[in-house]
Amino acid sequence: MTLRLLPCLIVLSACARLGAGDASFYTNDLHPTATPLVSVDPYFSVWSFGKELNADVTRHWTGRKQPMLAALRVDGVTYRVLGSENAVPGVPEGRIQPKLIPDSSYTRRVPEVFTRAAVQTGSNLLPTRSFYNFDCGPVRLELAFVAPLLPGDFDLISRPVNYVTFSMASTDGRKHSVQLYFEVSPRIAIDFDMTGVVASEGSADGVKYVRTGSLAQPVLERNGDDIRIDWGYFYLASEGNKGKLAVVKGQPSRERFLADGRMGESLGTVESSDFVSDDISLACCVDIGSVKRKVSQTLLLAYDDIYSIKYLGEPLRPYWNRSGQNSITSQIALAGRQHRDVMRRCEEFDRALTGEALASGGRKYANLCASVFRQVMCAHKLVEGPKGEPFFISKENFSNGCAGTVDVAYPSVPMFLLYDVKLAEGLLNHIFDYSESSEWDNDWAPHDVGRYPDAYGQRYGNSMPLEECGNMLLLTAAVVQESGDCSYAARHWSTLTRWADYAREHGQYPEDQLCTDDFAGRLANNANLSAKAILAVAAYAKMAGQIGEKDIASAWADTARRMAGLWKEAAFDGDHYRLSFDAPLTWSLKYNLVWDSLLDLNIFDPAIMQAEIPYYLSHERRYGVPLDCRETYTKTDWVMWTASMAPDAVTFDRFIDPIYDFYEDSVLLGPLSDWIETDTPRSHQMRARSVLGGFFMKMYSDRIKSRRNE
Numbered sequence: 001m002t003l004r005l006l007p008c009l010i011v012l013s014a015c016a017r018l019g020a021g022d023a024s025f026y027t028n029d030l031h032p033t034a035t036p037l038v039s040v041d042p043y044f045s046v047w048s049f050g051k052e053l054n055a056d057v058t059r060h061w062t063g064r065k066q067p068m069l070a071a072l073r074v075d076g077v078t079y080r081v082l083g084s085e086n087a088v089p090g091v092p093e094g095r096i097q098p099k100l101i102p103d104s105s106y107t108r109r110v111p112e113v114f115t116r117a118a119v120q121t122g123s124n125l126l127p128t129r130s131f132y133n134f135d136c137g138p139v140r141l142e143l144a145f146v147a148p149l150l151p152g153d154f155d156l157i158s159r160p161v162n163y164v165t166f167s168m169a170s171t172d173g174r175k176h177s178v179q180l181y182f183e184v185s186p187r188i189a190i191d192f193d194m195t196g197v198v199a200s201e202g203s204a205d206g207v208k209y210v211r212t213g214s215l216a217q218p219v220l221e222r223n224g225d226d227i228r229i230d231w232g233y234f235y236l237a238s239e240g241n242k243g244k245l246a247v248v249k250g251q252p253s254r255e256r257f258l259a260d261g262r263m264g265e266s267l268g269t270v271e272s273s274d275f276v277s278d279d280i281s282l283a284c285c286v287d288i289g290s291v292k293r294k295v296s297q298t299l300l301l302a303y304d305d306i307y308s309i310k311y312l313g314e315p316l317r318p319y320w321n322r323s324g325q326n327s328i329t330s331q332i333a334l335a336g337r338q339h340r341d342v343m344r345r346c347e348e349f350d351r352a353l354t355g356e357a358l359a360s361g362g363r364k365y366a367n368l369c370a371s372v373f374r375q376v377m378c379a380h381k382l383v384e385g386p387k388g389e390p391f392f393i394s395k396e397n398f399s400n401g402c403a404g405t406v407d408v409a410y411p412s413v414p415m416f417l418l419y420d421v422k423l424a425e426g427l428l429n430h431i432f433d434y435s436e437s438s439e440w441d442n443d444w445a446p447h448d449v450g451r452y453p454d455a456y457g458q459r460y461g462n463s464m465p466l467e468e469c470g471n472m473l474l475l476t477a478a479v480v481q482e483s484g485d486c487s488y489a490a491r492h493w494s495t496l497t498r499w500a501d502y503a504r505e506h507g508q509y510p511e512d513q514l515c516t517d518d519f520a521g522r523l524a525n526n527a528n529l530s531a532k533a534i535l536a537v538a539a540y541a542k543m544a545g546q547i548g549e550k551d552i553a554s555a556w557a558d559t560a561r562r563m564a565g566l567w568k569e570a571a572f573d574g575d576h577y578r579l580s581f582d583a584p585l586t587w588s589l590k591y592n593l594v595w596d597s598l599l600d601l602n603i604f605d606p607a608i609m610q611a612e613i614p615y616y617l618s619h620e621r622r623y624g625v626p627l628d629c630r631e632t633y634t635k636t637d638w639v640m641w642t643a644s645m646a647p648d649a650v651t652f653d654r655f656i657d658p659i660y661d662f663y664e665d666s667v668l669l670g671p672l673s674d675w676i677e678t679d680t681p682r683s684h685q686m687r688a689r690s691v692l693g694g695f696f697m698k699m700y701s702d703r704i705k706s707r708r709n710e
Contacts, residue, residue, distance in 0.1 A: 019167040019296045020129055020144030021347035026354045028125045030367040030660070033669045034061075035123070035130050037068070039147035039374040040160045041381045042395040042452065043229035044303040045688070046188070049669040053132045053143070054080050054117045061397065061671050061688035062226050066188045070143070071114045071254075072136045072168070073179040073261045079118035079136040081143055082182075085254075086112055113254040126350040127373035139176050139291060142167040148342045149377040150349055151420035154390060156342070158319035158382040160328070161302040161335045163342075169294040178288040179261035180243070182299055183250060184236055186212040186275045186282070189303075191228040199247040199280055200269040204329040207336070209237045210245045210282040215271060220310045223454040225401030232305035236282050237332050239298040239339075243286030250281035257285060300335060304328035309383050309393055309403070311430070311455045312439060316391070322384040360699045361652060364660040369699070371663075372692040375671055376415055379690035381453070385429055392426030395452040397688045402448035403455045404430050407464065407516035410471040411637040412693030413478065414700040421482040428475055430455065432492050444502045445472045464514045466506050469499040470532035471516075474595050477539035481599060486546040493547065500540035500556070507533025508563050509570075509581060517627060517635065519675070519684075525581040527571040531604070532592040534563045538601040557603075564603040576615035577608060579628050588628035589616060591641040594697065598704055609645050616642065617654055621678040623662035625655065633684065636662075636674050637694030644698040652698065 031051050037058060038046035045061050046068065057067045070082035118134040118141065125131075128149060134141040146163040148156055170176055186197040189212050196215035203209065213233035222230070238245060246266035253264030263285035272278045286297055304327075307315040317324060320331060335342070353373065357366035385391045394409060396402040409427040416424035434440055434449050439457050444465035449455040473496060480489050489496060510533070512524040523529075538560035545553035571577040579586035590612055596604045616625045625642070627634045636659050643655035663672060665681035673683035674691050 019142065019294070019343075020131070020146050020163065020165040021343045023124050023126060023129065023131045023144075023350075025351055026124075026126065026366075026370070028367045028370050029363070030125070030371055030663060031123075032125065032371050032663060032672060033666045034059075034671045035125055036147070036374040036378070036671075037130060037145040038162045038301055039149060039378040040162065040303060041305075041308070041378055042397065043305065044160060045378050047671060051123070052120050053082055053123070054084065054120065056084055057086070058083050060228055062228070063670060064228060066228075067183075067185040068188075069114070069183040069254075070166075071181045071257065072118065072134075072139070072141055072166070073181070073257065074137045074139045075176050076261075077116070077137055078114060078258050079116055079134070080114035081118045081132075081134050081136070081141060084112075085114065111251070113251060113258055125371055127353045127370050128346040128350055135171070137176075138170060138172045138174065139168050139178060140171050146343070146346055147374055147378070148346055149374060150345055151416075151423060154319055154382060154422075157377070159331050159335065160304065160318065160320070161300055161331055163298055163335075163339070164301060165296055165298045167294055167296040168288060168291050170292045173292070175290045175292045177261075178291045179257070180286040180288055180297055181254070181257045181263065181283070182236075182285075183248075183253070183281045183283045184212075184234070184301075185250075186234075186280055189213045189229065189232065189234040191222075191230040193276055194274065195230060196271065196273045197275045197280065198269070198271045199267075199275075199282060201245060201247060201266065205327065205333045206241075207237050207329045207332045208241045208245055209235045209329065209332070210247055210284075211235045212247075212280075212282055219307050220315055220453055223401065223451040225396070225398065227401075229303075229305065232303060233328070234282075235300075235302040235304065235328060235332065236284060237300040237302070238284050238286060239300075239336070242297065243284055245282075245284050248281055248283045250279045250283075252279075253281065253283055261285075261287065298339070300332055302328055302332050308381050309391070309453050309455055311383075311385065311391070311449070312434070312437070313456065314386065316383040316385070319382040319384055319390070356699055360702045361656065362649070364653075365656055365698065368656075368660060368663070369695050372672060372695055373415070375688055376412055376690045376693040379688060382426065385433060387433070389429045389433075390422065390426040391430040392423050393430060393449070393452070393455065394427070394690045396448070397690075398686050399689065400460065401451050402459050403452040404449040405460075406431055406445060406447060406468045406471045408689070408691055410475060410516065411641070411691040413475055415693035415696040417478055417482050418696055418700050418703060421479060424475070424482065425479050425488065428472065428479065431472060432495060435495055436492070443498055445469045445499050462514055462518070464516065464518070465502060466510055466513060466529060466533055467515045469503045470507070470529070470536040470592075472496075473499055473503065473536035473539050474532070474599070477543055477599050478595075480543060480546060486543065489543040490547045496540060496543065500537060503533040503536045503540075504556075504559060504563075507537065508566060520627070520630065523580055525583075527567070527578055527581060528588050528590050528592055530567055530571075530581075531590055534560055534567060534603070535592060535595045535599075535601060537563060538603050539595070539599055542599065542601065560601070560603050564605075568605055568608060576611055579630070586629050587615065587619070589625065589638050589642050591638040594641050594645055594701070597645075598701060600708075610647070613642075613646055613651060617651070620654070620658065622658065623665075623676060623678045623681065624658040626678050632677060632679050634676060634678050635691075636676060637691045640695045641697045644701045
């Protein structure tokens, strides 16, 4: 039975002892090169690069610094627990992946106030929560970052509010005086340093807050890849409105906290053309009081982007405010009222995901799935389309910045088919809408709908016609199968027919064109691409039968079987199958063949993968099986798809273990990359991408098998 999670940051009672839930049920042994802290969407996404939370400034997934800083003062001694006032020598910029604009404002040295770093004693990365444990003298601190990206609840997924919970307890049985300090730079709401900013204090809907944003507010005016948001407003609030919230001078405020446990003087509303030189920060200081037993304090980090996506010239609001009648402060207040229930549901979801992953693929596999869940989710933005349908639009992070890319949705879809088929449908809705508009007049499916966040029409010049036709047909068939609702295919039947015609005409022996692995270059007679096209023809036949077109279903199924027979003959190379039909002594991962079983198409001879799997493993290198015979790099999502077709657990582990080792050994800091080298622990520029939803293919495959055996 498919897991469905129904609807489940800071207005609870001042004496609340509520923490971030239990994390002891599972320990993630993987130590990734970056850990998600704030996970909302491609713009509001803050990470800790490296393994120590207090060893470096916090960063956007692109690597640009978005400093958050936290310290705990215990009996007059201050311990830094989050971030750093400078980039420290232990985390050199050279270990952070390239493609970064020089960040001069935070590389210059300033006197560091919180020089004493708390001792980090542990960490745990779960699907919706990141935990860190510290010893702060005689007080133990558990610091938790919670992103309630719970499938099945669009309002909650789209609510741009995350929880940060500090849970403290004495370790010596005595009471200790504790104060908490938390600071955020205006950098979190702009793209580059010399942007003018405004910072202010306020209250609404029973919530006291400080906020910051750019002075100019160029809403949806820019698009691109390696950029951050420069419109809308970041909000910081405190549980129960406890403590003091203020716009402050950063360094004097920290010095004051170090001296007496209080923050600096409020500046009120400030406009600055150089917030770095003016030392502007948002701060919260809470006197926790006398601590013996566990006491928790939660802060809420929120972002109101006003408008999220421009779709064919029309600005679309975020899904949580699709009617335009909500406010960000009402969302913070709602998050506060639902806090306890949200924590319970996050724990239930984390237990369910890790438990199912353990049963499906073992501990290393479960660690990987737990590590990528938030990365996949927050690489999208959920909005409501012009016809009221959900658009779940991805950003092609560190690739080219395209919006709603079809061949990015394709590898990511197993995670959404597992947990929320409506999100999987949301990956397709904008493509259908665009394809059926007057803006698109080609016989094949588009590659994308623009460059994030401006969906003004296909951006990618060298489109991949056969690739995207195959992707859309297979994805639609998967959505129909998972939802049990064939009306989705029926509504788009003429479009699906046009794409199926293209796949049938061009798919047997593909022309010289790109596939999803476009970095490998164009290739004619691509056997893996041909397999996708043939499976797409078969998927079209299956959908035809589901909507009552029996004659079409029979004819197209016969065509698919004939094409699959010709494929086997043309690709056969003795003990394996070729990279391209006309190139003997070549090979490639045939990851597309996974759909033959998943969609119950059964048109390819099972002997093909029975031969391919051991052949791949005979070419395995230190960090995995290369994508094909041309290079030593691979794509970890495609390795995971291939591994899901392994005949047994031992063989599956042989694919997974090297990938796991790569992520453990990686020499470059940042969110996990899907394009890696197999000889060295180095990755290419693509990281923080949603394609790692493909890691869930083994779980999805097992779920399908279990359902068919019921």
